Amino acid sequence: MSSTPQKKMPATPREALGPTIWEIVIAGEKEFTIGRPSETDKMLTHPDVLNDITYNENMPYWAEIWPSARMLAKFLIKEQFTPNQKTLEIGCGLGLVGVIGLHKGLNVTFSDYDATALEFAAENARANGFENFATMQIDWRNVPDDLSFPLILASDLVYEPGNVDPLLKMIAKVLAPDGLCLMTDQDRIPAQLLRETLDKSGFVYTTQVLKAGLPGGIRHKGTLYTIRKG
Secondary structure, rough: OOOOOOOOOOOOHHHOOOOEEEEEEEEEEEEEEEEEEEOOHHHHOOOHHHHHHHHHHOOOOHHHHHHHHHHHHHOOOOOOOOOEEEEEOOOOOEEEEEEEEHHHOOOEEEEEEOOHHHHHHHHHHHOOOOOOOOOEEOOOOOOOOOOOEEEEEEOOOOHHHHHHHHHHHHHHHHHEEEEEEEEEEOOOOOOHHHHHHHHOOEEEEEEEEEEOOOOOOEEEEEEEEEEEOO
């Protein structure tokens, strides 16, 4: 059976991003170095980025360290995992969550729709001393058939209602039968749709309130979804 035709996968031009800013992110008592683009406010004026937004409906949300990523990082740093457990970070962006996973001894594959996001995730992994990881460019609507992971990590991916259905279908397809998905969300407007779709999709899940923020700055509240197949 042939796969669904796939539109061209994006790669945000490096010249649209400006120099890299290196930020210290604290998770638990550990510090991690995360690089991010310095000119995210200007990138939306770059013609290639504008074209991708117009024709592919692809906003470059990946270029920020979002509060939900900090929440999941803070949660993961305290957890214990099976050493070298095969793990997929969905929509990795800058890769903070996957870097924490590497620190915890997980075998991490960073995945994102944007190839430049994967470059940043890889650079951030290496900046924190990790070399044993993989990257994979994935369109949620056209996921390879041979993927299976016992652990999936995801943060701040349901910022638009249209993301909910393809995201959960991907998780259903990729999550191993006895696997676990840990997903954090900042409780934006689509959160209600997320819960309704989780219920209808046959997942078993629990929720937990989390908070995270910059040291001395604003703390954001969100939700951790612990998801398994029913």
